[in-house]
Amino acid sequence: MELPSKANGDETLSNSHRETASLKDLKDTSQMDIGSDQRRPTADRKAGFRESRPETMTTAAALLLGYPTESTVQDGSPGSSISSDDLEKGMAPVMVQNQLGANEIEKSDTIPVARRGNHTVNPSYSSSWRISLPPQDIPQLPVKRERRIWRRMRHNLMTVYQRLFAICFAANMIAFIILMVKHRHSKPFGPSRGDVATAAATNILAAFLIRQENVINTLYAICCSTPWWFPLRIRRMVAKLYHFGGVHSGCAVSATVWFILFTALVTKDFASGNFNQPAVLTVTYILLTLLLAVCLFAIPKFRIFSHNTFEAVHRFAGWTAVGLFWVLILLVSKASSELPGADSLGMVVVKSPAFWILLVITFFTVLPWLRLRKVEAFPEVLSNHAVRIHFKYMKIGPILGIRISHNPLKEWHAFATIPAPDGQSFSLIVSDAGDWTKKQIMEPAKAYWVRGIPITGVLRMAIVFKKVVIVTTGSGIGPVLSMLVSHPLPCRLLWSTPNPEKTYGDNIMESVCKADPDAMIINSRASGRPDMVALAYHLYQQSGAEAVFCISNPSLTRKIVYGMESRGVPAYGPIWDS
Numbered sequence: 001m002e003l004p005s006k007a008n009g010d011e012t013l014s015n016s017h018r019e020t021a022s023l024k025d026l027k028d029t030s031q032m033d034i035g036s037d038q039r040r041p042t043a044d045r046k047a048g049f050r051e052s053r054p055e056t057m058t059t060a061a062a063l064l065l066g067y068p069t070e071s072t073v074q075d076g077s078p079g080s081s082i083s084s085d086d087l088e089k090g091m092a093p094v095m096v097q098n099q100l101g102a103n104e105i106e107k108s109d110t111i112p113v114a115r116r117g118n119h120t121v122n123p124s125y126s127s128s129w130r131i132s133l134p135p136q137d138i139p140q141l142p143v144k145r146e147r148r149i150w151r152r153m154r155h156n157l158m159t160v161y162q163r164l165f166a167i168c169f170a171a172n173m174i175a176f177i178i179l180m181v182k183h184r185h186s187k188p189f190g191p192s193r194g195d196v197a198t199a200a201a202t203n204i205l206a207a208f209l210i211r212q213e214n215v216i217n218t219l220y221a222i223c224c225s226t227p228w229w230f231p232l233r234i235r236r237m238v239a240k241l242y243h244f245g246g247v248h249s250g251c252a253v254s255a256t257v258w259f260i261l262f263t264a265l266v267t268k269d270f271a272s273g274n275f276n277q278p279a280v281l282t283v284t285y286i287l288l289t290l291l292l293a294v295c296l297f298a299i300p301k302f303r304i305f306s307h308n309t310f311e312a313v314h315r316f317a318g319w320t321a322v323g324l325f326w327v328l329i330l331l332v333s334k335a336s337s338e339l340p341g342a343d344s345l346g347m348v349v350v351k352s353p354a355f356w357i358l359l360v361i362t363f364f365t366v367l368p369w370l371r372l373r374k375v376e377a378f379p380e381v382l383s384n385h386a387v388r389i390h391f392k393y394m395k396i397g398p399i400l401g402i403r404i405s406h407n408p409l410k411e412w413h414a415f416a417t418i419p420a421p422d423g424q425s426f427s428l429i430v431s432d433a434g435d436w437t438k439k440q441i442m443e444p445a446k447a448y449w450v451r452g453i454p455i456t457g458v459l460r461m462a463i464v465f466k467k468v469v470i471v472t473t474g475s476g477i478g479p480v481l482s483m484l485v486s487h488p489l490p491c492r493l494l495w496s497t498p499n500p501e502k503t504y505g506d507n508i509m510e511s512v513c514k515a516d517p518d519a520m521i522i523n524s525r526a527s528g529r530p531d532m533v534a535l536a537y538h539l540y541q542q543s544g545a546e547a548v549f550c551i552s553n554p555s556l557t558r559k560i561v562y563g564m565e566s567r568g569v570p571a572y573g574p575i576w577d578s
Helices: 006-030 034-039 042-052 059-064 070-075 084-088 094-099 148-157 160-182 193-209 213-224 232-272 278-297 300-305 307-337 345-351 353-370 435-442 458-464 474-486 500-515 532-543 554-565
Strands: 114-116 119-121 373-381 386-391 400-405 413-416 426-431 447-450 468-473 491-497 520-523 547-551
Touching: 148 554, 160 193, 160 232, 193 232, 193 307, 193 353, 213 232, 213 458, 232 278, 232 458, 278 300, 278 307, 300 307, 307 345, 307 353, 386 435, 386 500, 400 474, 413 426, 413 474, 426 435, 426 474, 426 500, 458 468, 458 474, 458 547, 468 474, 468 532, 474 491, 474 500, 474 547, 491 500, 491 532, 500 520, 532 547, 532 554, 547 554
Parallel strands: 468 491, 468 547, 491 520
Antiparallel strands: 114 119, 373 386, 373 447, 386 426, 400 413, 400 447
8 A cells, every 4th residue: 555645644634633623613512502502693503503414524523423434333333323213314424324325225315415517416326316405606696677567567467378368359359349330320239140149159269279189289389390590589489389378268258248249239139129039038148147157267366266166167167158059049040030031040050150160169179078088097106295107098299298087077187298218108297286186196096087189288399499497396397207208308407396216216316317417406305495596597597598497386487487587588387377
């Protein structure tokens, strides 16, 4: 063995003396009574805590405070006694945890101690993934652009969703006013009932089509074909496609306004004796009530307060409305065919634009239910917080979601799918977020109802950018893997969740690291909740990405998207009606 030089020996002794002195201070600090510690300033207490944290201790410090070291473990000395509870909780120096096999007890609770790139990792494991601590040198966030009032209006009150709603509603109201002005001198007053009924039916059709699965997938396919050489400004706008819900709500509200006018015209004619059809009047008012109920329960506050009620009203009131529209068309057509010189009932119906529009609406209403089937499921319980459900009934493409249910008429739950490497099956991740999801974890089912076809998700739009930062929390890793596993994309990944290995298992962790070897995976149970906005901006600047995507709970998604966009960074994330 080569002996150290004298200089090195002197340096080692010097370091040893300094270490011994610091250990005395550390030991004295650790023996302070609680009362005196509480009287210390907060900053001093935090500094003292950091100095005495087990994972930052040296070998000498561990031995002085009674923790085992490699030599005491081998010698079997009294200092080597340590409980498995201490190991599981990480309450021992990391070097000691490695010696005693703590990583075999529970890897997820081991506290990282080394640095890799710009985040802290634990290099002692052979696993490909690394648990990170938020970097300490995050640059300060830049000042938000524009004045506060304009910023709030632009990014909160006038998002793309609201703009699309406003465009659809304004266009209809302009047509409404023009029609009323054009017929202001008509006898009797107002436009014809047929024109108003056609306007209402057209808007209902638009509201239906923009929500139809094949239409959604087609729109995504068109927008995702946007080439990288397009200006970033255009690609930023195209990526907002998932706000198409604004068209749905705008047309639905406009249809209700048109139908209010139709109801007023029918009521006026009935009251004046020009249209003696009480059945038509009755059906019209029932239809108006159903349309108003659908619009009322679709208001975000009502929808969030009782989502199951919203779904029930939307589904059953919608179906009933479609049926009553057929009744209304037949009744009105019958009344028209009885007028002198009128065509037969069949010809009147066929000549009515509302008939053909309603035919298309009915087709797209029934279509998803023609694909209703019960499929076998293969649950893989990852932990008491998450389950991974595998399906083998069909092949599936990247970044698609399906809806599953135990009771098709009651409730449906949408989840992003993760294609299997063999391309013959897929899976989805369900985490504990309520009574229904908790039941899937505690009592895994062997079969589920599915309907329709898989629908493209928000994250699909990431491919229009050359490089992105993806921010996610908890089971949001499911949609992220859906894209990264089947459609590799240059990206940086930030994933914050409690005990990731323990909750989601080795396979998920390996998939995450395969997608981004430098993924920043934060165990929020160990290090607390990080500043996700600052971390997202840090990765955006560091990686040279063109956009940030966030897949998380609604609150954090809004926070990150606003935090990025208010600083000029393109940011995207699911909205309440996407």
